[in-house]
Amino acid sequence: MEQSFARVLGAVALMVLVGVPDGPAVSQGCAPRDFLQEPLPAASWQTPWQVAISVAYPEADLQTAPSPRMSYRGAVISVDGPTSRPARQIIETPTIGDQFAILYPLSRNLDLRLAPFYDPGRARSERFFGLLYGETAGAVEQDLETVAAGPARFRVTRRHGVACQLAVAVADLDLGAAEIAPLFRDVGGSYNWRRIAGTDRLSAHSYGIAVDVNAAIGGYWRWSGATEGAVGTYENKVPWALVEAMERRGFIWGGKWHHFDGMHFEYRPELILYSRLMEGAGQ
């Protein structure tokens, strides 16, 4: 009883934090999740990546029989499994299973990213994200709201708890701390329906699931003068306190990518859960 009462109080507090709705008023409370701690299913007939999707997006129904498919808000897509193609091809045309081909490291290890195309999370199936967040700018924009972080205002989707989780990550931070405050000044942006520079692939920003903190601190591989697939060391200036607060709430960080994008955080709880499932399986 006490626990559920605390939860209700937490939900009320977070509705305030989530702040000014961009579209319709906040329709539901916010039940924050801790993706680094919450229990994982002990056993399943699904593959680990299917389990990760099911746990990450409980409102989207993933069925494995007769053939894998996923439904949300009346739409259904088939769920295609992993292929064993080179990472360079996968990033262009990933299946849903391919999104898990490169394990997102939950440690502070930035050596893994030295391998060419080690970009966990950069492969995105447009069918998958279109189902979860909307296939057009108009559809995505119906569910945006604004989350404040110090002077920054991020427009993100409220679907699948994204705005809620971002607000909680921000609340976990000491925004006045000398190492944190500058990250939320001159921020790079949030919702923006656009293609990734130099490609015809939709950016994660199109779905309202990504935020860019201060670009000058974060850095971006294209500005380093490197060529694709041959990006060298990343001189990280983003504090781990921010990275880990965001990961806890389901956001992966682009600083762990070969094609580093150190300002970029993106809501991909399925990748964080999958890394935990695979860590467990390897022990």
Ligand SMILES: [Zn+2]
């Ligand atoms: Zn970004």
